[in-house]
Amino acid sequence: xxxxxxxxxxxHPALKxxxxxxxxxxxxxxxxxxIRIGYIHRGIEKLMETRTYTQNLYLVExxxxxxxxxxxxxxxxxxxxxxxxxxxxRAEYIRTLxxxxxxxxxxxxxLGVAGHxxxxxxxxxxxxxxxxxxxxxxxxxxxxxxxxxxNAIGGVRRDVSQEHRKKVxxxxxxxxxxxxxxxxxxxxxxxxxxxxxxxxxLKPQVALRLTAVGPTARASGIxxxxxxxxxxxSYLDTxxxxxxxxxxxxLGRVVVRVLEIVESIKIIRYLMEHLPExxxxxxxxxxxxxxxxxxxxxxxxxxxxxxxxxxxxxKPDRYKVRTPTLANLPATAEMLKETYLADVPxxxxxxxxxxxxxxxxxxxxDGQEKPGELISGEQLRRYGxxxxxxxxxxx
Amino acid sequence: MTTPEEHILEVLKGLxxxxxxxxxxxxxxxxxxxxxxxxxxxxxxxxQHLSTITARDKGNDLELLYHFxxxxxxxxxxxxxxxxxxxxxxxxxxxxxxxxxxxxxxxILGIVPRGHPDLxxxxxxxxxxxxxxxxxxxKPPAEQEAEE
Numbered sequence: 001x002x003x004x005x006x007x008x009x010x011x012h013p014a015l016k017x018x019x020x021x022x023x024x025x026x027x028x029x030x031x032x033x034x035i036r037i038g039y040i041h042r043g044i045e046k047l048m049e050t051r052t053y054t055q056n057l058y059l060v061e062x063x064x065x066x067x068x069x070x071x072x073x074x075x076x077x078x079x080x081x082x083x084x085x086x087x088x089x090r091a092e093y094i095r096t097l098x099x100x101x102x103x104x105x106x107x108x109x110x111l112g113v114a115g116h117x118x119x120x121x122x123x124x125x126x127x128x129x130x131x132x133x134x135x136x137x138x139x140x141x142x143x144x145x146x147x148x149x150x151n152a153i154g155g156v157r158r159d160v161s162q163e164h165r166k167k168v169x170x171x172x173x174x175x176x177x178x179x180x181x182x183x184x185x186x187x188x189x190x191x192x193x194x195x196x197x198x199x200x201x202l203k204p205q206v207a208l209r210l211t212a213v214g215p216t217a218r219a220s221g222i223x224x225x226x227x228x229x230x231x232x233x234s235y236l237d238t239x240x241x242x243x244x245x246x247x248x249x250x251l252g253r254v255v256v257r258v259l260e261i262v263e264s265i266k267i268i269r270y271l272m273e274h275l276p277e278x279x280x281x282x283x284x285x286x287x288x289x290x291x292x293x294x295x296x297x298x299x300x301x302x303x304x305x306x307x308x309x310x311x312x313x314x315k316p317d318r319y320k321v322r323t324p325t326l327a328n329l330p331a332t333a334e335m336l337k338e339t340y341l342a343d344v345p346x347x348x349x350x351x352x353x354x355x356x357x358x359x360x361x362x363x364x365x366d367g368q369e370k371p372g373e374l375i376s377g378e379q380l381r382r383y384g385x386x387x388x389x390x391x392x393x394x395x
Numbered sequence: 396m397t398t399p400e401e402h403i404l405e406v407l408k409g410l411x412x413x414x415x416x417x418x419x420x421x422x423x424x425x426x427x428x429x430x431x432x433x434x435x436x437x438x439x440x441x442x443q444h445l446s447t448i449t450a451r452d453k454g455n456d457l458e459l460l461y462h463f464x465x466x467x468x469x470x471x472x473x474x475x476x477x478x479x480x481x482x483x484x485x486x487x488x489x490x491x492x493x494x495x496x497x498x499x500x501x502x503i504l505g506i507v508p509r510g511h512p513d514l515x516x517x518x519x520x521x522x523x524x525x526x527x528x529x530x531x532x533x534k535p536p537a538e539q540e541a542e543e
Contacts, residue, residue: 038518046528081416208443211492224444229467230418294419294462294469296446305462305469307449318529322447322496330492387521 003031005393006341010039014345016113017353025341033336035329048319053079053153053288056316061147063321064354066109068147069102070299071321074306076151077232080284082291082310083153088279089234091155096233097168097271098138098150099297100264104175105134106300107257107264110352111182114254117346118195123185130178133171140164155281165272172265172272179261186254196251200335200347203248212331213324214302215260216351218244219252226298237274240267250350286314299324301352325353399466406439423473426483432472433461433489440465445486448496450504452531457481457506476506485511503529 004025010018018039024032044063048056060075061068073095080087108131115123135145141164142148150156160168186192202212207220217224225242227235243259245252288310296305302324311317328351335347397405403420404412410432413421424432436442446462446469453475461472476483485508486493497508498517505527508514516523525536534542 038516038520041518043528209491211444211446226467229464230469294471296464296469303446303464305446307460307462309451318449318451320447320449320451326495327446327492329495 007388007393008344010036019353021344021348023336023341023344028340028342030336030339030341030344033333035333037326037329045319045321048316050315052286052314053316054286056319057151057153058147058149060319060321061149064323065146066106066354067102067299067301067304069098069150070297070304071306072151073099073233074295074297074304074321075308075319076153077295077297078293078306078308079153079288079310081293081295082288082308083284085154085282085284087155087282089276090159090278091280092234093271093275094156094160094280095151096235096238097160097268098142098148099233100267100271101134101138103300104261104264104268105131105138106352107261108134110257110300110349111254113352114250114346114349115192117349118191120189120191123192127182130175133175137168137171140167152281152284154284155279157281159280160272160275165275168268168272172269176262176265179258179265182258182261186251186258192254193251195343195346196254196350197247197249199250199343200339200350201248202331202335204246206334207331210330210334211327212302213327214298214300214352215253215256216302216328216331218242219256220248221246224303226296226303230296232295232297234271238267238270250346253350287312288314288316301325301354302327323354325351328353399468403440403465403468403470407435418468420468420470421473422470426474426476429472429474429486430484430489433486436463436470436472437489442470443490445490445492445496448493448500450500450506450529452504452529454531457504459483459500459506461486481505482507482509484509487511503527505530 006023006025007020008023009015009020020036020039022034022036023030044059048059051059056075057072061072063071108127112124112127112131115121115127138148139145141160142150142158150158202216202220204220204222207217207222212220213224221244223242223244228242240263243256243263245255290310290312292307292309294305294307296303304324305322307320308316309318332348332351336344339347400414400417400420407422410422415421442463442465444464446464449460449462451458456475456477458473458475463470463472474483483506485497487497494513495517497511498514500506501508501514502517502519525539526533
């Protein structure tokens with residue numbers, strides 16, 4: 001029997017965000033995968049060249065709705081490096097607190113999505129309820145649930161009070177109990193084992209060759225974590241373990257993330273118990289001298305790397321962002337080969353993809369569309385049929 | 396015990412490596428030496444982690460920055476190509492993860508990686524004809540039309 005080419009996406013009920021997978025099938029077995037991205041490309045890199053550094057603080061945060069703080073942290077670290085500005089120690093601790101709260105809520109969110117993808121919606125309801133505890137903490141300190149607007153160049157904009165500390169520590173006690181429960185679920189629950197064990201295999205040598213990052217790499221036994229390898233913020237002071245497993249499958253990616261939740265709770269406790277006294281913000285100039293800087297952080301999904309080139313004005317000359325999902329894509333295509341079609345959603349979900357961040361780079365339309373460019377639903381349908389026909393698929 | 400930086404500097408002895416701060420190394424090379432340098436990184440330093448490729452418009456030239464990581468140290472290889480001949484040797488055969496990053500710089504800055512196996516668009520739509528948006532002289536299509 002011949003192969004069947006199955007286009008999934010850009011719009012498809014199984015996908016949370018628009019991307020296109022063209023899957024070549026031999027019966028139920030996946031032979032080849034081609035991934036097409038760019039459907040939510042927003043032109044942020046180009047846009048950043050037209051904004052001042054202060055405006056960019058808030059733009060860069062909107063690259064992603066989940067790991068927004070990792071991006072804004074990278075941005076401020078780059079600018080501060082070119083300025084040669086050492087920020088107050090208390091501000092570093094508060095920034096680290098936000099980096100870890102973000103990892104907590106992101107991993108809880110992912111655990112729910114993974115449960116949902118394998119039809120285990122009870123887990124989804126449980127984890128998203130617990131995620132709200134973290135969201136409440138973020139809102140309590142920063143005033144925002146998603147884009148926290150915490151950073152300024154030279155420090156942070158809001159302080160952590162005694163009451164905040166008390167509430168954070170109380171919540172950590174609760175979340176630690178929950179994390180123990182999820183650890184148990186991940187290792188023993190039959191639904192998860194049946195769907196995740198030996199699924200989406202990524203061998204360590206393949207992960208290294210294709211530069212997988214974050215929990216995806218760590219579940220293949222590669223001990224890579226920017227927090228340890230190139231310590232930033234206050235990670236040098238903070239004791240924590242890098243979690244790895246050697247099962248190379250989706251189950252390993254579940255276990256790594258659950259155990260990372262436990263580590264994050266430990267880090268947050270340490271930060272709250274050792275929070276230094278002092279200022280939280282240093283004054284920074286508006287104009288940034290000519291220079292270049294590279295900053296990378298361990299975002300919840302893996303290495304997030306930013307490059308800044310400044311030219312002595314109030315606006316950056318070039319700003320480049322590479323998010324972890326893009327780095328994990330070649331490895332994902334490898335994981336999908338030789339699996340079954342029914343496992344595709346969970347394997348893709350297991351890298352914790354974030355297409356919104358990945359696609360960011362440029363301006364497709366500049367907001368001044370000509371009236372003639374609006375097309376009707378019928379035209380769109382015909383365009384879609386033509387698009388696929390040109391590529392040899394039958395509608 | 397030698398630090399990762401010392402190890403890298405030792406292997407790359409004789410090359411103009413610049414250390415801007417701990418964990419950050421830069422090396423500028425002419426574009427003819429790109430493959431030779433990549434082979435040194437791959438075989439003698441056993442680097443596998445290519446973080447990304449940045450490209451930027453410098454006026455008459457386009458600059459490329461290949462960011463590698465070895466034990467937390469970011470090693471950046473810099474090279475340039477002139478705008479009237481925006482080509483560069485593809486490094487996909489040495490570092491397979493470059494495949495998407497080379498497609499991206501081809502898309503947004505019009506740099507052609509010679510020998511790349513699959514130069515389809517990555518972030519822009521397939522039918523895009525509006526030029527290379529990250530070049531400094533680029534204008535959005537509506538403005539381009541208004542001028543004509």
